[in-house]
Amino acid sequence: MGVPRAELLLVLGAIFFSECALLSARAEESNTGQGAQRFMEYCAGCHGADGRGGDRAPSLVAPSNAAKRSDSELFRIVHDGTKGGMPPFAQIGEANIAAVLQYVRRLVGAEASTGAADVAVTGDAAAGRALYFGKAQCSNCHLMHGKGGFIAGNLTNYGRSRAADVILQEITNPDNPLAPSSQVAIVTTSTGEKITGVLRNEDAFTVALQTEDGRFHLMARGDVTDVHYTERSLMPRDYGKRLTSRELNDIVSFLIAESRSSRPADSAGR
Amino acid sequence: MRTWQPIDRRFRNARRWAPSACIFVAMSAAVGHGQISKPQMDVTVQRVPAADDTNGVINVQQSDLLQKEATKNWVSYNGNYSGARYSNLTQISPANVGRLTAQWVFHPRVVSPLEVTPIVVAGVMFITSANDAYALDAKSGKVLWHHIRALSEGLVDDPAQHRNRGVAILGTRVYMETDNAHLLCLDARSGHLIWEVPYATGNRNYGATSTPLIVKDKVVVGISGGDAGVRGFLAAFDAETGEEKWRFWTIPGPGEKGNESWPGDSYLHGGGTTWMPGTYDPELNTLYWGTGNPAPDYDGSVRPGDDLYTSCLLALDPDTGKLKWYFQFSPHDLYDYDAVQTPVIVDANFKGQPRKLIVTANRNGFLYIVDRTDGKFLFAKSFMSTQNWAKGIDENGRPISAGLIPDQKGVRVCPANGGATNWYSPTYDSLTHVFYFRSFEACATIQSSPKPFEEGNAYYATGLRNADETGKAYINAFNLDTLDFSWRQLQIGRSKGWGGLMSMAAGLIAYGDDAQNFVILEARSGKPLWHFHVGQLVHASPMSYAIDEKQYVAIAAGSDIFSFALP
Numbered sequence: 001m002g003v004p005r006a007e008l009l010l011v012l013g014a015i016f017f018s019e020c021a022l023l024s025a026r027a028e029e030s031n032t033g034q035g036a037q038r039f040m041e042y043c044a045g046c047h048g049a050d051g052r053g054g055d056r057a058p059s060l061v062a063p064s065n066a067a068k069r070s071d072s073e074l075f076r077i078v079h080d081g082t083k084g085g086m087p088p089f090a091q092i093g094e095a096n097i098a099a100v101l102q103y104v105r106r107l108v109g110a111e112a113s114t115g116a117a118d119v120a121v122t123g124d125a126a127a128g129r130a131l132y133f134g135k136a137q138c139s140n141c142h143l144m145h146g147k148g149g150f151i152a153g154n155l156t157n158y159g160r161s162r163a164a165d166v167i168l169q170e171i172t173n174p175d176n177p178l179a180p181s182s183q184v185a186i187v188t189t190s191t192g193e194k195i196t197g198v199l200r201n202e203d204a205f206t207v208a209l210q211t212e213d214g215r216f217h218l219m220a221r222g223d224v225t226d227v228h229y230t231e232r233s234l235m236p237r238d239y240g241k242r243l244t245s246r247e248l249n250d251i252v253s254f255l256i257a258e259s260r261s262s263r264p265a266d267s268a269g270r
Numbered sequence: 271m272r273t274w275q276p277i278d279r280r281f282r283n284a285r286r287w288a289p290s291a292c293i294f295v296a297m298s299a300a301v302g303h304g305q306i307s308k309p310q311m312d313v314t315v316q317r318v319p320a321a322d323d324t325n326g327v328i329n330v331q332q333s334d335l336l337q338k339e340a341t342k343n344w345v346s347y348n349g350n351y352s353g354a355r356y357s358n359l360t361q362i363s364p365a366n367v368g369r370l371t372a373q374w375v376f377h378p379r380v381v382s383p384l385e386v387t388p389i390v391v392a393g394v395m396f397i398t399s400a401n402d403a404y405a406l407d408a409k410s411g412k413v414l415w416h417h418i419r420a421l422s423e424g425l426v427d428d429p430a431q432h433r434n435r436g437v438a439i440l441g442t443r444v445y446m447e448t449d450n451a452h453l454l455c456l457d458a459r460s461g462h463l464i465w466e467v468p469y470a471t472g473n474r475n476y477g478a479t480s481t482p483l484i485v486k487d488k489v490v491v492g493i494s495g496g497d498a499g500v501r502g503f504l505a506a507f508d509a510e511t512g513e514e515k516w517r518f519w520t521i522p523g524p525g526e527k528g529n530e531s532w533p534g535d536s537y538l539h540g541g542g543t544t545w546m547p548g549t550y551d552p553e554l555n556t557l558y559w560g561t562g563n564p565a566p567d568y569d570g571s572v573r574p575g576d577d578l579y580t581s582c583l584l585a586l587d588p589d590t591g592k593l594k595w596y597f598q599f600s601p602h603d604l605y606d607y608d609a610v611q612t613p614v615i616v617d618a619n620f621k622g623q624p625r626k627l628i629v630t631a632n633r634n635g636f637l638y639i640v641d642r643t644d645g646k647f648l649f650a651k652s653f654m655s656t657q658n659w660a661k662g663i664d665e666n667g668r669p670i671s672a673g674l675i676p677d678q679k680g681v682r683v684c685p686a687n688g689g690a691t692n693w694y695s696p697t698y699d700s701l702t703h704v705f706y707f708r709s710f711e712a713c714a715t716i717q718s719s720p721k722p723f724e725e726g727n728a729y730y731a732t733g734l735r736n737a738d739e740t741g742k743a744y745i746n747a748f749n750l751d752t753l754d755f756s757w758r759q760l761q762i763g764r765s766k767g768w769g770g771l772m773s774m775a776a777g778l779i780a781y782g783d784d785a786q787n788f789v790i791l792e793a794r795s796g797k798p799l800w801h802f803h804v805g806q807l808v809h810a811s812p813m814s815y816a817i818d819e820k821q822y823v824a825i826a827a828g829s830d831i832f833s834f835a836l837p
Contacts, residue, residue, distance in 0.1 A: 053418055143460075146464040146465045150457040151459075151460065201412040203412070210414070214327075214330075214459035215327050215395055216459075217325055218393060
């Protein structure tokens with residue numbers, strides 16, 4: 001019982017893995033997209049889509065966790081699992097493990113630095129701010145430094161752990177992959193009412209939908225006659241068409257610049 | 271025994287039925303209408319709010335916070351501003367509580383013992399677990415959102431245990447304290463952080479373990495770290511912007527009244543922390559808050575005089591933070607007798623006259639009744655069978671010290687430093703005028719070896735003590751009409767219990783006992799009517815709420831939240 005604590009990951013033998021060399025060789029390949037996908041597939045369910053931990057597993061990006069481990073330690077953890085409760089993932093194959101770890105390193109590296117210093121910001125962050133709060137309507141749904149909507153993710157630290165090209169991808173080609181509690185569903189109740197909202201939780205017995213006004217609709221399965229899964233989030237899919245590439249670049253630059261101006265809310269210590 | 275009340279007062283809202291009263295009603299109905307009604311022995315007139323359309327809509331109004339009755343919503347730590355921890359729901363009653371059934375269990379990410387009292391509004395439950403916050407479907411226990419925040423490192427004493435007593439809620443926002451004394455404002459619909467204010471600086475030994483109290487447009491927070499030599503305070507922040515509005519220092523600085531107890535800069539390490547939420551009277555516009563013991567613990571040589579305002583009840587203006595009056599339970603405390611226990615707001619007859627009172631059971635072993643309009647002392651009674659630090663309480667409410675001074679050799683003091691009672695919640699039933707609370711009878715040998723203050727170390731180091739761990743715990747029922755105990759129930763179990771109480775209008779008391787059970791007693795007699803073995807020691811106090819015409823009782827037990835209802 002209980003959540004495997006980060007410290008238990010440290011219980012490792014002093015065994016050197018040749019996979020360490022394998023990792024460095026692969027580090028040159030640009031498979032960030034694949035790493036992100038594998039991470040979502042194998043890791044996000046417990047460690048969270050952003051690596052910040054969840055109900056079942058600790059944060060990977062906190063300074064005392066993955067950042068302190070060598071490549072071989074991390075490989076060993078993913079490959080063999082831990083005594084603390086993490087299952088082994090040897091079956092996904094070395095290539096996938098390497099891809100996942102490269103993605104984790106990127107998340108960790110960006111988190112640990114004062115703000116992804118190696119990420120080039122080529123757009124106009126001030127223009128990006130105007131777009132974010134104006135024409136692009138990002139603030140309708142997203143919170144940024146306490147301002148904006150609440151229904152979608154908090155973007156205050158979003159730019160901290162992602163490269164510019166990844167951010168651009170996530171704006172123009174969202175839901176790849178679809179984050180677990182972001183899916184929009186249309187629920188038909190036994191009284192014939194149709195409710196469209198974000199599916200925050202569901203199981204065989206209950207459905208919890210949040211409509212855009214913030215209201216939680218907490219329903220028993222017996223009161224629901226149909227659930228239509230849209231396989232998408234609230235994020236519009238046409239930003240690639242609505243905005244010019246210059247505008248998009250400005251928004252990306254704004255997101256990265258904003259993340260540099262804030263302390264991560266969940267950093268340990270005073 | 272419960273005293274009989276005139277029917278119009280007692281059953282004005284058809285609140286509860288008892289067999290004798292049912293017969294009375296039946297007879298009067300017979301007389302009035304020329305027919306005989308059957309007396310109802312079971313509680314079928316159930317006062318649970320009808321289902322309405324507000325489920326799932328989080329937007330708490332001032333009128334919600336001002337609710338005199340806690341029914342479907344439990345809007346703050348103690349249920350409402352009175353601190354009474356009393357639910358007006360009557361669906362669960364002595365007649366049917368034996369059928370109470372577990373509805374769900376929730377296990378949070380951080381599993382140190384939970385001290386939270388859940389808040390429930392519109393069918394959504396808000397809890398904290400260390401620095402995390404959750405919104406749960408209060409019917410099913412499923413997570414709606416989860417705000418994650420790492421534990422802070424480098425903390426000292428109580429804050430280093432990362433306990434948290436819950437959120438406060440206003441509008442669409444919830445507020446919580448982190449272990450390192452940051453006030454967070456989160457969106458209640460998503461858990462996203464809106465703003466964050468570090469509210470205790472200048473001393474590494476500050477931390478927080480409590481929950482804020484919303485008063486009008488302000489979020490009031492207390493502080494922890496008193497045994498580690500911090501300067502205690504109460505502070506209020508604008509609920510919208512997070513701007514600090516006022517701060518009341520519980521240890522007076524140079525030139526301020528009471529500073530003569532704090533020579534030099536010792537006032538910066540005087541303790542008097544404010545680590546439990548207070549109560550609020552909106553008609554008197556007065557905030558009531560208890561303060562902790564002075565620092566250094568046990569060594570009084572460096573803090574001569576009464577050590578204001580430690581071990582006090584403070585009455586403050588919530589708009590300005592100005593002190594209206596104070597009452598000091600333990601002047602110049604030498605035994606770690608904090609006075610942060612809930613100052614429960616009671617309107618009742620005192621010696622035949624209707625009065626506005628504060629009733630509180632203090633860590634020093636005395637139960638006090640004070641007039642809350644001006645702090646005038648009215649009554650004190652010892653609730654310890656063995657008590658030796660005070661010869662009595664004088665007519666002004668001041669203890670007559672027995673002169674036990676901790677020294678190198680050590681003195682045996684009763685109650686022990688852990689107190690005759692502690693932070694676990696009391697509860698008050700306004701229909702029967704009975705005040706219920708948990709007590710602990712134990713003594714300790716307290717020594718004192720003075721040491722200077724050091725950041726990063728608990729100031730406890732000045733005093734060593736051998737606490738007498740084997741003691742006897744009681745649940746007590748104190749009747750305000752007779753000014754005596756109706757009953758006192760010895761607790762059976764291996765552990766020292768930390769479970770506080772709540773009461774329910776049908777005549778029930780709920781709490782976690784000393785043997786890992788969640789228990790419900792008949793309030794009238796103390797007789798246990800139901801229990802559930804939660805399998806872990808309870809370090810929190812229960813609450814009750816209703817959704818869709820069903821009443822639930824919930825408790826944080828160890829590392830889990832349990833919720834119960836009738837089948």
